[in-house]
Amino acid sequence: MSFLYLLLNLGSLSIPLLYSFEKNMRFIKHWKAVLTSLTIVAAIFLVWDAIFTKNGVWGFNPDYHLSLLLFGMPIEEWMFFFCIPYASIFIHYSLEYFKPKLLIPLKAVKIITLLTFVLVVYLAITNTAKAYTFVNYSFLSLVLIVGYKYGIQHLQRFYIAFLIILVPFFIVNGILTGTGIETPVVWYNNDENLGIRLLTIPVEDIGYAFSMLFSNVMLIEYFKKK
Numbered sequence: 001m002s003f004l005y006l007l008l009n010l011g012s013l014s015i016p017l018l019y020s021f022e023k024n025m026r027f028i029k030h031w032k033a034v035l036t037s038l039t040i041v042a043a044i045f046l047v048w049d050a051i052f053t054k055n056g057v058w059g060f061n062p063d064y065h066l067s068l069l070l071f072g073m074p075i076e077e078w079m080f081f082f083c084i085p086y087a088s089i090f091i092h093y094s095l096e097y098f099k100p101k102l103l104i105p106l107k108a109v110k111i112i113t114l115l116t117f118v119l120v121v122y123l124a125i126t127n128t129a130k131a132y133t134f135v136n137y138s139f140l141s142l143v144l145i146v147g148y149k150y151g152i153q154h155l156q157r158f159y160i161a162f163l164i165i166l167v168p169f170f171i172v173n174g175i176l177t178g179t180g181i182e183t184p185v186v187w188y189n190n191d192e193n194l195g196i197r198l199l200t201i202p203v204e205d206i207g208y209a210f211s212m213l214f215s216n217v218m219l220i221e222y223f224k225k226k
Contacts, residue, residue, distance in 0.1 A: 004064040005076035005185050008172055013083040016090035025097045027090060033223035034086065037216045042081035045212060048135065049073060057131050057192045064185040081212070084172070088213050089220070092161035103156040110148070113155060117144045120207060123194075132193040132204050140207040143215055151218045158214055169209055170201065177201050 020027040050071040052058055065074035095102060104112075124137035147155050177200040178184035188202050196203040 001064060002062075002066060004181075005060075005074065005176070006066065006079070008175060008185075009076055009079045009083040012087045012168065012172055016087040019094075020090065025094065027093055027097075030220065030224060033220045033226075034089070034216075036223050037219035038082050038085055040219060041085065041212060041215045042078075044215075045081055046071075046073075046078065048139075049077065052131065052135075052192075055131070056189055058186060058188045061183055061185055061187065063183070064181075085213055085216050087168070088165045088209075089216050091165050092158055092213075092217060095157055095161050095164075102160060104159055106152065106156060109152060109155050109159065112159065113144055113148045113152070117141055117148070120144070127194065130192050130194065132188070132202070136204045136208050136211070140211045143211045147214060147218065151214075151221070154217055154221060155214070158217055162210060162213070165209070165213065166206070169206075170199070173201050173205055173209075174199050177205075 019025075050073060053060075053072045060074050060077065062074075065076050068075045070078060120137040120141045124134050124141060127133040127137075175181065176185045177188070177197075179200045184200065193202050193204050198206075
């Protein structure tokens with residue numbers, strides 16, 4: 001099924017994109033800020049992605065993607081950084097529109113952020129030989145500290161949104177990493193990660209998703225003000 005990865009991307013994007021034109025919320029009105037943010041974050045993650053692919057930290061099963069490759073990565077991997085973040089941050093902004101008062105208290109958010117920061121810094125420092133673990137948690141620690149200083153009010157909602165996002169995340173990323181199919185779409189070298197899997201998903205992927213999505217939220221808010 002050489003188009004499975006493509007279908008996962010387009011399927012994830014389709015409903016959020018359709019509802020972006022909803023007459024009251026009109027999320028599409030922020031398209032410039034969203035597209036700019038997606039492009040910046042995608043560029044950062046694609047550089048990281050290309051290096052990891054080249055060095056065998058992870059790779060892609062040609063049985064599940066099209067033959068077009070850019071820098072060793074299938075075109076679907078490039079699409080991933082636009083389709084999946086768009087679908088995910090749409091959930092965050094839907095909460096903002098439909099449940100504006102649904103926020104975690106500021107004091108609790110600060111405690112959660114600082115405790116998470118300490119944990120991921122510890123994991124990064126104690127796993128310097130594991131490329132995915134070290135780079136992933138180092139970047140996450142940076143996102144958390146920037147979020148604490150400049151985007152704490154967004155974290156009040158994003159922590160709630162992220163818990164909701166984890167539901168489709170486990171479905172899509174589960175399939176990508178091998179849940180329900182014979183071999184994974186994306187394989188991981190376990191020598192370069194903690195070797196802890198949630199179903200078939202490396203535990204580091206949760207931090208990876210958080211960094212990618214909250215970076216987009218912070219940039220979108222910045223560009224909306226511009």
